[in-house]
Amino acid sequence: MQKNNRERRNLRRKIKILQKSAIERGLNGVLLQEYNFVCNYKHEAANKGSNKKLIVAIVTSFIVGVISLYFVNSILSTRCLLPSNYLVWEATRPLADCAYCGNVTKPIILRNISRREFVRYAYSSGPIIVKNAIRKWKATRKFSFKLFQQLYEKTAGSYESLDEGCQFLNFKTDLFTLQEVFSMSEARIRNEEGQKPWYVGWGNCHPDILANVRQYYDIPEFLPLDAEFPATENIFFGYEIGAVMHLDYIARLMWQGQVKGNKTWSLAPVPECDHVCQKFDFYVEPGDVVLLDTRIWYHATRIPKGQFSMTVQSEYG
Ligand SMILES: O=C(O)CCC(=O)C(=O)O
Ligand SMILES: [Fe+2]
Structure with a gap:
């Protein structure tokens, strides 16, 4: 059993090294451009009318690309490891009913909403912003880079817990593990002049860390009592660069509390709904x-x- 765990850990470590070199070689960038490729292709095809040869060539190369990515993915991925999953997800997910995004051009903004009033919004696809909803969270006063750094440094098995079920997302940052994040120089931690901005997210899986972090926040009170909530939460923090354009592989809807800093969200419909739905941005504030x-x-x-942004994110459904 222990041997199996050790082998699994070794394998994951090797996968991480592979992932790192794949990303360093630009796989990440190529794959992310693929999203624009799909969208732009649809847009141009709609504008220019039919150019069958071009469409056949693009569709064929897209299918070939997806199949090869699928293989890369099955070799490299344990769970959502590579952004290539976004493309595989994009290529294999069921087509969406565009009713979810038709006429949606901005978030619904709610204030002081009770659980009863929230029921009518609870299972819509959003976006919804509930203003000033986390004022009671101790996290708004206490959360900081240092708090998480100390927590991870002092908890035995904390980093291994990320290898064994929770994800670390580096987006466009050149830091590939949470350990690397918590070993940055003081100047980079504070994003001082001349330092490269960084932005990462990860899931808390270790039971002691979960128990500790949960002292600082509560699941928003307006969410339905009978909803299912996962045992983990994700933390996103950092400067400037934010998260790259992606879809999530998660089982439920997402909620996210903006603990510190402001943030701009850019949303885009899935490509098959491009002709009826719009891209748009919105802005969130602490609270x-x-x-x-x-x-x-x-x-x-x-x-x-x-600005330094920090959020707690989880799911409900
Ligand atoms: O907060 C962020 O910057 C990204 C969050 C995200 O991707 C998510 O909540 O699914
Ligand atoms: Fe996401």
């Missing part, structure tokens, strides 16, 4: 809760220059 079906809304984020 806001954002609700969104991140499985069908492409989403990216950006942090205003000079």
Whole structure:
């Protein structure tokens, strides 16, 4: 049993090294451009009318690309390891009913909403912003880079817990593990002049860390009592660059509490709904809760220059 675990850990470590070199060689960038490729292709095809040869060539190369990515993915991925999954997800997910995004051009903004009043919004795909919804969270006063750094440094098995079920997302940052994040220089931690901005997210899986972090926040009170909530939460923090455009592979709807800093969200419909739905941006402030079906809304984020953003994100459904 222990041997199996060790082998699994070794394998994951090797996969991480492979992932790192794949990303360093630009696989990440290529794959992310693929999203625009799909969207732009649809857009241009609609504008220019039919150019069958071009369409056949593009569709064929897309299918070949997807099949090869699928193989790369099956070799490299354990769970959502590579952004290539976004493309595989994009290519294999059921087509969306575009009713979810038709006429949606901005978030619904709610204030002081009770659980009873929220029922009518609870299972819509969003986006919804509930203003000033986390004012009671101790996290708004206490959460910081240092708090998480100390927690992970002092908890035995904390980093291994990420290898064994929770994800670390580096987006466009050149840091590939949470350990690397917590070993940055003080100047980079604070994003001082001349330092490369960084932005990462990860899931808390270790039981002691979960128990500790949960002292600082509560699941938003307006969410339905009978909803299912996972045992883990994700933390996203950093500067400027934010999250790249992606869809999530998650089982439920997403909620996210904006603990510190402001953030711009950019949403885009899935490509098959491009002709009836729109891309748009919205802005959130500390204290806001954002609700969104991140499985069908492409989403990216950006942090205003000079600000540090920190959020707690989880699921309900
Ligand atoms: O908060 C962010 O920057 C990204 C969040 C995200 O991707 C998500 O909540 O699914
Ligand atoms: Fe996401």
